[in-house]
Amino acid sequence: MAKELTSRSENYSQWYNDLVLKADLAESSAVRGCMVIKPYGYAIWEKMHAELDRMFKETGHVNAYFPLFIPKSFFSKEADHVEGFAKECAVVTHYRLKNNPDGSGVVVDPDAKLEEELIVRPTSETIIWNTYKNWIQSYRDLPLLINQWANVVRWEMRTRLFLRTAEFLWQEGHTAHATREEAVEETTRMINVYADFAENYMAVPVIKGCKSANERFAGALDTYTIEALMQDGKALQSGTSHFLGQNFAKAFDVQFANKEGKLDYVWATSWGVSTRLMGALIMAHSDDNGLVLPPRLAPYQVVIVPIYKKLEQLEEISAKVKEITAALRKRGISVKFDDNDNKKPGWKFAEYELKGVPVRLAIGPRDLENNTVEVARRDTLEKSVQSLENIDQYVEDLLQKIQDSIYKKAFDFRAQMTTKVDTYDEFKKVLTTKGGFVLAHWDGTTETEERIKDETKATIRCIPFDAPEEEGTCIVTGKPSHRRVLFALAY
């Protein structure tokens, strides 16, 4: 088979790269660190986009669009924010090219220098809060619950397709509230939306929790996160929701008259997920044969491959497939019938396995005689022969079964790969041999967190919301701790 992948056990990282390329999801572009999202990869992102957008709207949010560019001076207004983003941003300094006098193409026109440089947005808090300033006068203007779908740029030096790219696609919610409580509630609401999406659509179990101070978003008082575990035992931060306090309102002087007529600064949140989710989706479920997609996000959920020798047989099969397809579509199931005569069934089987189509139906002349069809599940690679009677109901049930089953598989894997440790030696041993999530006591200081990171590369992924109170001692310093926190090596 031409498109064979490196196996996961041989080289996990290479397997991922092979898979992204060979399943036609994305590729590197001529621009350093920027990717091309290919049609099949983009079709998955469109499904994610549609479901998330629906969930945002159901929780009361509306979409808007803010400028790509941010004046440089805006960055300086929130001290932590500039510190976090200034070192990795694309800067526009000129607005015109001109013909090179030597005839060798075009050069930047030095006469077209901007008075103030513009930053290509790495995130939009500053431009948005500068805009909100004009939209908010009184408590009656609050809350503002606005989301933006956009591209952003962070000048990463080491990039990997979907996981870390200079330009990526994302959504960023930016909300404004009259009270701290409301803003905290919103921060929680959105991390729950993300967790719901990850678990029920991506079939990826996640742990919800708080970031340590060290890992917070630049400018936030609190960052909530959902953390997923990949098959190689590394964690992947999959979505974050930030409680920004009054930091941006103060930086951009956004005050409102409250019900008592007094001026107060507005409370803020922001929250985002990005095309990085594609990386999580790919790595959570796929195998050495290719992608495994959850049915709810698969561009097509069912592929039908005809098995025939003569063209008359194809005609008969096609007539039957038309019925099957109509019945499946009536149930809202997306179907592709691949009757391409240039490719053999074996090639097609491998191709759709590579592309992760959840269910494959193969149908030949003998099936027509027996009123049967061969059904193959992508997740388990199991095949069975089923009656064509009620095949639509069978496939609908099977898709649900696959959705549940790949979630359970990932959930069980995570359970097995989550280890409680009580000493630093144990901690290091688990990280180097088994990997996965490690639950350990920590004294709550940034010094200890950084020492652990320096010595083991592990980071605190989060302080889980549901971490039970448990008295213990920090694995490094022996100081008291009241709950375990979640460590892992991470993407």
Add this chain to the structure above:
Amino acid sequence: MAKELTSRSENYSQWYNDLVLKADLAESSAVRGCMVIKPYGYAIWEKMHAELDRMFKETGHVNAYFPLFIPKSFFSKEADHVEGFAKECAVVTHYRLKNNPDGSGVVVDPDAKLEEELIVRPTSETIIWNTYKNWIQSYRDLPLLINQWANVVRWEMRTRLFLRTAEFLWQEGHTAHATREEAVEETTRMINVYADFAENYMAVPVIKGCKSANERFAGALDTYTIEALMQDGKALQSGTSHFLGQNFAKAFDVQFANKEGKLDYVWATSWGVSTRLMGALIMAHSDDNGLVLPPRLAPYQVVIVPIYKKLEQLEEISAKVKEITAALRKRGISVKFDDNDNKKPGWKFAEYELKGVPVRLAIGPRDLENNTVEVARRDTLEKSVQSLENIDQYVEDLLQKIQDSIYKKAFDFRAQMTTKVDTYDEFKKVLTTKGGFVLAHWDGTTETEERIKDETKATIRCIPFDAPEEEGTCIVTGKPSHRRVLFALAY
């Protein structure tokens, strides 16, 4: 009324600006020439996006995503293209800021200068054809039918909200074909899709035709356009579809093996519409009271306003409204019930007129007694009292009637504003007194076209596809001409 608009007759241009701001569609941002698309404006764009995307997919296209940045050298590869775009583009020269040693914020880090400058895409032909080079080897890889939804930047000096902004949102289709015929067919197919969308969704009649050589897209062999007429008698180019020949394939060396095994350059098209369509939509139908939206693109099609004095009355009304709303939604009609107690009905009536909601229902205690409702049409401002019996059917029919009626109004206006002239004097007189579309004979030369433009500001909007053959003489030079072309002052 606080939100009163300048009237169209007083100052059309000011009326447009007032309307865009007061109907909460968009506003200028802190970044010169860039706009903020506000939630209500974005909701209309989302509707446009959804319908166009469906139409693209139904004609066999898929979506993908290409980088925001284009290496400067790519621009030089197609001579006309660089000529057309180099003078108005945002240039990224650095990838990092650093703290200003004097402590006054951040400055561009001179050590982080890019080896080759990056252009923020003004259009993506170059980066896409550089990518297609790797995707196309044989005729089996063709056609490629790919669309991208994206933001683009053209450094316009004089900007107007939606009509001409430095950054705008658009879609750009880029297709690759094995033959000239196929590419021309695609160019035609897509201008027809745009015309279908403009007429059947936006309710804006358009004239389809060919651009003159002078007005072609930079790098195209032929540009097809749809031209709409605004209420002030000026034309607005609303969508273009370009036959690019083999220009970009040659510039980026994209060859394929045809069925005979011989190498040939690939044939190309590109086509796009942008947030400029919002400007067309606003200007085509709206009046001195505000927006008039076609029902098919209205964020909500029906608003219900309760009329009451006591809160008990509101409760009774709300119970009835719940029934009405359910019945309307069942028919796929979007409804907003505005039971905000802080605003008077009169304020709400004016507000929803300003926002162009096609149908308003007002319901009070007497209506409950009589089982009636007051129905107001936004387009004609007519009011009538209707029975609540089958009100859902009535509203559904009314929405269709409104959609048809505003199209007809725009169509009749255009017919009345289209003038055939046979002399240059007549031509000038029509332009300065009546405006609108002017059909006149032209000798086909760029010199004459430019002379007319210099002397009258009118441009050739297109050579209509359906222009009948008619022998005549050019209004300027008296040279022979075989059909009339369409002139107008234009946005």
